[in-house]
Amino acid sequence: MLNNIGITSNSIYRNISVSDLVEHALKNNEGKLSETGALVVHTGKYTGRSPKDRFIVRQKSVEDKINWGEVNIPIEEEVFDKLYNKVLTHLNSNKLYLFDGFVGALKDYRISVRVISEFASQALFANQLFIRPNKEELKTFNADYTVIAAPSFKANGKEDGINSEAFIIINFDKKIILIGGTQYSGEIKKSMFSLMNYLLPNKGVFPMHCSANIGEDGDTAVFFGLSGTGKTTLSADPERKLIGDDEHGWCNSGVFNFEGGCYAKAIKLSKEKEKEIYNAIKFGTILENVVLDENKSPDYDDDSLTENTRAAYPLQYIENIEESGMGGHPKTIIFLTADAFGVLPPISKLTKEAAMYHFMSGYTSKLAGTERGITEPKATFSACFGEPFMLMNPSVYAELLGEKIEKCGSEVYLINTGWSGGGYGTGERIKLSYTRAMVKAALEGKLKNVDYKEDSIFKLLVPVECPNVPKEILNPRNTWESVEEYETKARELARKFNENFKKFNNVPEYIVNAGPVLNDLPEKQYAIAVDTL
Template sequence: MIMKKSKKCFNLNIDDKETLNTFGSSRGELFMIDLDDVFKNSGSILYNLPVSDLIEEAIRNNEGKLLENGALDVFTGKYTGRIPKDKYIVNEESIHNDIWWENNNSMEKENFIRVLNRVIDYLKKSRKLYVFKGFVGADPRYRYQVTVINEYAYQNAFVHQLFINPKNEEELKKESDFTVICVPNFLADPIYDGTNSEAFIIISFEEKLILIGGTRYSGEIKKSVFTMMNYLMLKRNVLPMHCAANIGSNNDTALFFGLSGTGKTTLSTDPERFLIGDDEHGWSSHGIFNFEGGCYAKCINLSPYNEPEIWNAIRFGTILENVIYDVNNMPVYTSSKITENTRASYPLEYIPRKASNGIGGNPKIIFFLAADAFGVLPPISKLTNEQAVDYFLLGYTSKIPGTEKGICEPQATFSSCFGAPFLPSYPMRYAELLKKKIAENDSVVYLINTGWIGGHYGIGKRIDLKYTREIIKNVLNGELEKAKFKKDTVFDLMIPEKCNNIPDELLDPIKTWEDKNDYFQTANNLLSAFKARLDYIKNGIHQ
């Protein structure tokens, strides 16, 4: 029996065997049998509840607090970000040779089964479960159906906002392509389960199943699904990308690659262009498409002046994570008391100018963003195709003092393909596909420094966001192509001599440094780090 509560809300009768089977997919007997048996003794199962109902549930369950701007603010406890050491891929025969094991923790199948069976026993005793069925992938040709089972209402609201919601019941197949079970209150036993701690994120490609436990940080759901898509897309000759994308009025698509803190979400959310997505996309022979239906923006130091679209998107329906609020129940975005990694999740429809279908053409312009705290990279430089592959493999940015414990001076950090933690396979496989697509589509790649000029962190200053926006604008409207370019003296990069509305001296970093010798020493040290990293990626690991 299925009792309708609203067009998109169902309360599933736990004796409805056929309905329960739709939680699974065509996978081994292990998972199907266990899921059939899960709900016999559990409480109510709330299926595809509207976000408004989920927020009511979350408040009723004391999961979070509704702030004056309408957003639900939750605190995730011990874990306020991803925990790579606790993320595993099950070492299964069919995928073993595809996995970059130096980058991914391995879990034996027996351990996975042990954890799964204990999670299943835990679910049987659950008072209430929240289930979402929807999609990942805006292009129907590359779309996957996903089921997410949560014990927290706010996390189910999160997946409603982040993934693609079905338009009607007919859009959903009987069986999902893969399933996520997220039980933050279930703690692993490291000795018995073979985990590093009480927390775990386990991906089984054969079972098409993701288990998450011990952590309330919602980003683990999003990023584990992205990891799975990174594997599935590559098998279909589609480049999975950790990037933002937008499209202009002339249907010109642009991509923005960059690690956290480089301005990917901020720069792609452009009032003059339509946002396709802020984080995860695929590039097929037909063009690019968003994996998601929402945004997961960092909101530390968020301001209505610099990021008005994001600021205005934080309202009822938005989930805030770890944001401090004042006595008037207003969020204090400047506070990092809990973490620098404060987050806001909201649907794309909260952005005034968004691409309606989450799809764009083959991109002609690609930006690689790096927040260079050493202050030696140019604010903009044009890359050759070979350089584009190298900087893609580097995935460079830098960390500054205060962002992480123990960092007392600027530190170079690398993440291959701008998303190493989410790469199941080897970086060169993604890089070769990028190189092919750039060549086929005559795409031009620019390296943008959103970091420091005039000296390293502590001496120089961060590039004004208004200048970076002007640089991006000059590239997208074709004005920069009219400029003369010259070669940088250290990195062999082509930098423009002029750019509209940008002081000429800012375009060449050496001109902004008082101590030229210090500049060359700092720049050559960074170049040496680049070369060492590239040597490791190209020659030091199995391809």
């Protein structure tokens, strides 16, 4: 069955049940069960993605299409072949676990994927995160792409032509994704997302790093944002059906989920704040790097292993979901950012041009634990709110966004889930209850007819009122003790926006002009002269 890719192991378990996978994982000492029945796995030193170890094989078929650079790192085919052969030798002496399934709820655009791993827990992860085929689909299953995961195989870094013991390599010609040296299962998930981000634009489909849900009247909303900004939390709304929590496509018929499960952050998880996620952690769920207490109860506040603790579970574990994984054209688009400077408004409305600008900018703060080496929030720009997974030029995705907004009349809002009254360390994180109220107001159209004032620096349209949100926090200047300090920090962030945008080539002027503007007045005079909201 696997001879065509060089795998000859005589011990292969294909698409076995969830209970069998859990049993195998326990027998293999891959993890232990929590009191709720979830499989708790510790992934070793790799508790997040390792972006400097992700490579794409340089081939003629993709040479002119990939946005090569520090994010999409090229590697020669010879390097891939040597590592591939080493991994096969390693795997062929082990028992293997296979999962066959799909990525893409809409059959017109889905691809079939086979995940091969030496760990039962990773096969369980694939089973819970991707779309599971029925018995008839399994009979005729033929994989478009194959993911090979060998966590216990450690590369020799420079000697093997790569950077470390870990590697994630995409080979488009051979349709293989090779993963080794890391047990963090997010690499499996995000490799497939990267693949979709490359394949779909050529079909006129806009791939999105976003969550999506749908209201009772059929109104669809999408939430963009990097890990830790609140996509999963804010889209798991008891009043709306969840389409998916992370990856979607937007085609001519609407939005469709890429996945069949959720990969939610579990740090500081509580039943009071995130009931849907909390209740989804049961038998069949995988908890990554969550610490158990003496009673085998998960301690979600314990970050001794990482702040990037995760829960992987199928969508069916959420009570209120859209079973089809599909929705109509988004009525509301929400960009989520965790502003570590504390100067962006909690909510603002974006024109189409501003939406394209902020989409290409992808400003947020990397939160502790989502990548190796990040121990506290750090201001960053990640194009398309997911640059590590976007293989093509950001302008390709921005143009698709602009076309969809124009065609469907979607309203776009930028919501700051970060800090207010000061930056990280001095200000306070904006209350989740306020953020939920702002999202609710946007989704229900209650911000359409309110008055807006344009921020003098960021040119964002800030509402003067929002239901169930104190007026004084809508203008971030009001939350700082010193207006001058606010202006200094705001201008500092504005410069970062402008500097970052210089890396983009041939961007239409109407998009560039939608970004922040700086005044030439000295800092103190500027603070006095600005038209505060």
